[in-house]
Amino acid sequence: MFQFQARSVNSVALFVQKYGGTSVGSTERIKNVARRIAKFCAQGHELVVVVSAMSGETNRLIALAKEIQSNPDPRELDVMVSTGEQVTIALLAMALMELNIRAKSYTGAQVRILTNNAHTKARILKIDEDRIRADLKAGYVVVVAGFQGIDEANNITTLGRGGSDTTGVALAAALKADECQIYTDVNGIYTTDPRIVPEARRLKTITFEEMLEMASLGSKVLQIRSVEFAGKYRVKLRVLSSFEEEGDGTLITFEDDDNMEQAVISGIAFNRDEAKITILGVPDHPGIAYQILGPVADANIDVDMIIQNVSHDGTTDFSFTVNRGEFINTMNILRDKILPHIGARDVIGGDKIAKVSVVGVGMRSHAGIASKMFRVLAEEGINIQMITTSEIKISVVVDEKYMELAVRVLHKAFDLDQTL
Ligand code: ASP
Ligand code: MG
Secondary structure (H helix, E strand, O other): OOHHHHHOOOOOOEEEEEEOOHHHOOHHHHHHHHHHHHHHHHOOOEEEEEEOOOOOHHHHHHHHHHHHOOOOOHHHHHHHHOHHHHHHHHHHHHHHHHOOOOEEEEOHHHHOEEEOOOOOOOOEEEEOOHHHHHHHHOOOEEEEEOOEEEOOOOOEEEOOOOOHHHHHHHHHHHHOOOEEEEEEOOOOOEOOOOOOOOOOOEOOEEEHHHHHHHHHOOOOOOOHHHHHHHHHHOOOEEEEEOOOOOOOOEEEEOOOOOOOOOOOOOEEEEEOOEEEEEEEEEEOOOOHHHHHHHHHHHOOOOEEEEEEOOOOOOEEEEEEEEEHHHHHHHHHHHHHHHHHHHOOOEEEEEOOEEEEEEEOHHHHHOOOHHHHHHHHHHHOOOOOOEEEEEOOEEEEEEEHHHHHHHHHHHHHHOOOOOOO
């Protein structure tokens, strides 16, 4: 049975539902979404629905802009790409009307989703939810364009790729919705990528912190910012499939919730988009780390792992990883601008690496996760090149060609294929 029914048998709930690009990719699919919404309406629930642009539309619009300006003006780009979502809200409202459901659509600006003025990556500052509340009261399904807002000076802004997720969560926070349901083309968050490990299992729950680790490590189901937002405002966030009639998806939850799954490890994440760089023979004195990473940061290059060992003879090696696309650029900066100044011996690096991480809040209270991880990799003869840890994550860098093997053996060793 569909669990939302069970959860709210006697009560009427307010749900914010977000449907992504593939879920509204054709008029046929939009009609399907309308039918799904109609079921919730029939149960008496109040619904605010956020939609993305039809699949491919945002890319098409960006490509159009680039035919005119190779580096499109950010303000005008926002005016244009925001139209993708404007089309979908109207189509969905029409589809709902065809099912005799009262529906009304609003752009971000009409709602007044106030953002800062950082065009193409704006942040939501405030939402005027009064009009939406009045519409809900009057029995409307309110359909809102995702991904967009307006700044103080009435310029249209957009929230960055995947930003409709954040619109959904922000609306759920503003309206104090019972749940924010993100409908997408996967039916939840998995223990790892099922394309690599067919036994990967859908998680019933995952904590916000774990989700952030999994997301930033390459699982692309939700915009990271939406997860941060949900964590901050304690929005109940659920990921489900818009193509399956049944299923509870994955609930993103808090560590202090009692409905949490009890596994120590929740998932194995991986990322093959990184490159490693090591500076050899770095003199060991104050300010060196800053002298190395300052110019890298000034070039807007994100650094992920950073490792420096204690020195015995006055010098040490300093290693870090960057996005693979920034590898050459970073090596050049180091050779030209940094090495000559700090008196280090040499810089070496490679981009045939991958990062594999074991993630789980259970690590806080369980010893031996790291040693188990290292043993399992050793048994397969996989050499570990770098290691970093946080309270809920252990990451290793290995040769790219062993990545899939590492993910598979770790998934098995931590029993992630077993249902709890
Ligand atoms: N349409 C936008 C994009 O493709 C926003 C979204 O779908 O969330 O990135
Ligand atoms: Mg998305």
